[in-house]
Amino acid sequence: MTPTPYPPTESFDQFFKDLRPGQFLEALFEAVPNAHLFIKDSKGRFVAASEGFALQMGAANVNALIGKTDHDFTPHFIADAFVKDDLYVLRTGKPIIQKVELVPAQNSLDWLTTTKIPLYGNSGKIIGLAGVIRKTEDSDELYRENPVVHKIVDQIGNSYSQKISVQEMASLGAISASTVERLFRSTFGISPLKYVKKVRLHAACKKLRTTTKSLSIIARECGFTDPTSMSRDFRSELKINPRSYRNSFGQKKTAAKKSM
Helix, strand or coil, X not given: CCCCCCCCCCCCHHHHHHCCXXXXXXXXXXXXXXXXXXXXECCCCEEEECHHHHHHHCCCCHHHHCCCCHHHCCCHHHXXXXXXXXXXXHHHCCCEEEEEEEEECCCXXXXXXXXXXXXXXXXXXXXXXXXXXXXXXXXXXXXXXCHHHHHHHHHHHHHCCCCCCHHHHHHHHCCCHHHHHHHHHHHHCCCHHHHHHHHHHHHHHHHHHHCCCCHHHHHHHCCCCCHHHHHHHHHHHHCCXXXXXXXXXXXXXXXXXXXX
16 A cells, blocks of 8 residues: 655644754764764854764763853864864855864874764854764775775874885885875875874874873884974974873873862
């Protein structure tokens, strides 16, 4: 028996008016592995989010997040980058789709895929934005169409402490150096050497947070030529020097905060 279709003029406005908040997209995203939803108004204030996103930001729950901004939960050198992307979406009306970025989180530093889209009011003007963040996994479709990129990325992850050239990456993937450049820019939006730099920063941040090793040892273990080179990349990418990063996010600092 063919089901009777709804009349084409029927409106479901009342259904959504009667729907209790928090059951729709927010709850749905809790069932999607590693995916978190957030919604902001035009001033960058959170107006809705999934529970997972609130926890990712360091808030006790969604209610503790509402009305706050990125700067209330995230160090300024990270929050400023988030706000820059927000303003781009709000001012241009153009979405940011699947932007891959290395983002320092509460107790980790992970590759995240971020999507942001503008939200329009009844007047037709942009009144906010909605976003989704996902942790990039090895099995993600990010690599599905480019398995050679996955192969190179794995090798970088295993040998970032050593000198790595684009030509060596090309040899590993049995492709040309120009193809390596093109694949990394299309996949991550950055050059292969910039990718290597970010992986090294990832490793250095972890060691600064979790060990008491000297800056010289960390620089050597993470593939930097010397502490000065590491410090230069920290200031360029994270807007903070390694010593200040350790003082702000190291284990002793974290333990002190918990005891307060």
